[in-house]
Amino acid sequence: MRKLLYNSTRGKEVGLTASEAIVKGLAKDGGLFVPSYIPMVDIDFESLKDKPYQEIACYILGMFLTDFTDEEIKHCVYSAYDNKFDDDKIAPLVKKDGLFYLELFHGSTIAFKDMALSILPYLLTTAAKKQGITKDIVILTATSGDTGKAALAGFSDVKGTKIIVFYPKSGVSVIQERQMITSEGSNTHVVGITGNFDDAQTGVKEIFNNDIYRKQLEDKGYQLSSANSINIGRLLPQIVYYVYTYAKMLKNEEIKTGESINVVVPTGNFGNILAAYYAKKLGTPIDKLICASNDNKVLYDFFKTGTYDKRREFILTISPSMDILISSNLERLIYEISGENPDMLNNFMEKLESEGIYTITGEMKDKLVDFHPEFADYVKTKDAIKKEYTNTNYILDPHTAVAKAAYDSYISKITDETKTVIISTASPYKFTKSSLVAIDDKFKNMDDFALLDELNKMSGIKIPMAVKNIDQRKIIHNTVCNKEDMQQVILDFLIK
Numbered sequence: 461m462r463k464l465l466y467n468s469t470r471g472k473e474v475g476l477t478a479s480e481a482i483v484k485g486l487a488k489d490g491g492l493f494v495p496s497y498i499p500m501v502d503i504d505f506e507s508l509k510d511k512p513y514q515e516i517a518c519y520i521l522g523m524f525l526t527d528f529t530d531e532e533i534k535h536c537v538y539s540a541y542d543n544k545f546d547d548d549k550i551a552p553l554v555k556k557d558g559l560f561y562l563e564l565f566h567g568s569t570i571a572f573k574d575m576a577l578s579i580l581p582y583l584l585t586t587a588a589k590k591q592g593i594t595k596d597i598v599i600l601t602a603t604s605g606d607t608g609k610a611a612l613a614g615f616s617d618v619k620g621t622k623i624i625v626f627y628p629k630s631g632v633s634v635i636q637e638r639q640m641i642t643s644e645g646s647n648t649h650v651v652g653i654t655g656n657f658d659d660a661q662t663g664v665k666e667i668f669n670n671d672i673y674r675k676q677l678e679d680k681g682y683q684l685s686s687a688n689s690i691n692i693g694r695l696l697p698q699i700v701y702y703v704y705t706y707a708k709m710l711k712n713e714e715i716k717t718g719e720s721i722n723v724v725v726p727t728g729n730f731g732n733i734l735a736a737y738y739a740k741k742l743g744t745p746i747d748k749l750i751c752a753s754n755d756n757k758v759l760y761d762f763f764k765t766g767t768y769d770k771r772r773e774f775i776l777t778i779s780p781s782m783d784i785l786i787s788s789n790l791e792r793l794i795y796e797i798s799g800e801n802p803d804m805l806n807n808f809m810e811k812l813e814s815e816g817i818y819t820i821t822g823e824m825k826d827k828l829v830d831f832h833p834e835f836a837d838y839v840k841t842k843d844a845i846k847k848e849y850t851n852t853n854y855i856l857d858p859h860t861a862v863a864k865a866a867y868d869s870y871i872s873k874i875t876d877e878t879k880t881v882i883i884s885t886a887s888p889y890k891f892t893k894s895s896l897v898a899i900d901d902k903f904k905n906m907d908d909f910a911l912l913d914e915l916n917k918m919s920g921i922k923i924p925m926a927v928k929n930i931d932q933r934k935i936i937h938n939t940v941c942n943k944e945d946m947q948q949v950i951l952d953f954l955i956k
């Protein structure tokens with residue numbers, strides 16, 4: 461097979477192998493790495509339909525990671541998608557009232573970030589080894605809640621890595637904090653910052669940009685890296701579950717060979733839905749990509765008008781993982797519809813930075829026909845949870861509920877009989893309070909831990925390991941520091 465190379469969207473770093481792009485994470489010119497072409501293949505879904513998730517993952521990743529050997533890919537896939545998942549299908553597809561939900565929340569932290577963060581550590585260590593990097597890789601992550609725990613779970617006890625997570629001490633939910641500070645694994649560190657998420661994020665960025673500090677760590681045998689969602693090593697594994705879903709729809713005789721499906725994706729940073737777009741380009745028969753936003757509907761407005769405008773109030777919603785005004789991964793799509801023109805792309809990104817707004821050309825907008833935007837506010841999201849529970853006894857988390865509400869809005873305007881898959885990104889057990897209060901106000905004043913039992917009674921679904929007895933687990937991490945002290949804290953952890 462032809463070797464697939466990766467280029468930066470901003471045009472200054474080109475021709476990297478997959479493993480180089482994964483280890484670098486972000487390009488030096490500030491751009492994101494994209495594959496120089498999407499492999500042209502004739503996917504034989506008839507032969508894929510009986511295959512387990514892992515085999516489909518090896519097949520798809522093999523097309524993109526052309527400098528990895530088959531054995532290396534197998535090692536990564538089978539180390540990631542194992543009994544850390546509480547369902548051996550890894551991503552089960554359930555049918556409720558004629559609609560399909562692809563449940564991406566059966567990993568260690570019961571949210572879809574596990575799909576990528578369980579394999580990234582293996583891709584990263586394998587890629588580093590291929591390049592002769594012998595230093596330990598130190599992952600630095602700032603988190604507003606979800607990514608931190610998923611990264612801790614993914615990297616826990618992975619040889620050759622250490623992970624340090626910074627979170628705003630008073631800015632995450634009780635359960636989120638408890639999940640992080642009880643993290644096991646001898647290579648994990650968790651630090652609360654006396655400040656907000658921006659302070660944590662800025663602190664981490666400053667460390668990445670501080671050449672003297674990085675050199676100091678390198679001399680001690682450590683190489684910094686990031687598990688951020690713009691790493692191409694997080695995006696590629698997400699293509700897999702779209703191909704897998706299509707194969708399973710065929711197997712279950714819900715569709716005929718070649719028949720298209722729609723997908724509805726609750727969207728924040730635009731990673732998940734971009735993976736769906738890549739799956740489509742790869743030849744998966746996907747018709748509409750329905751992009752579901754919450755009240756922070758920058759993307760909805762963008763797809764409607766061609767103008768991306770982040771100059772607006774940031775709204776805190778009950779789907780916090782989608783509370784985003786700058787969807788980083790959109791840059792990859794903009795680059796593509798510009799005809800892979802880095803000058804144009806740079807111009808848009810500079811405008812976004814300096815003025816907070818840019819407008820694409822009419823010609824570019826015409827290339828976005830496959831994307832259909834919808835959004836759901838608080839009331840619609842709540843109603844979607846309540847309605848689904850009343851109809852089918854299935855309890856949606858608020859992120860998935862945004863997608864369900866978006867689909868309801870879509871189908872109320874357009875006649876479309878295409879079979880549709882809603883991408884279900886979190887377990888209701890992760891957002892117990894919002895899910896239950898949507899069903900009945902009486903849950904409003906109950907504490908989060910008690911609500912786990914209520915949810916169990918109502919849904920009949922076992923309390924997942926990720927949150928079971930979490931209030932009784934031993935607190936392992938108790939470091940708290942100011943933003944100014946982050947660099948020293950890292951040194952204290954690494955150099956004892």
Ligand SMILES: *Cc1c(COP(=O)(O)O)cnc(C)c1O
Nearest residue numbers: 727728729730731732781885886
């Ligand atoms: C991160 C996240 C999203 C948004 O996904 P993007 O790839 O950032 O668009 C949606 N739902 C949940 C539960 C998430 O954790």
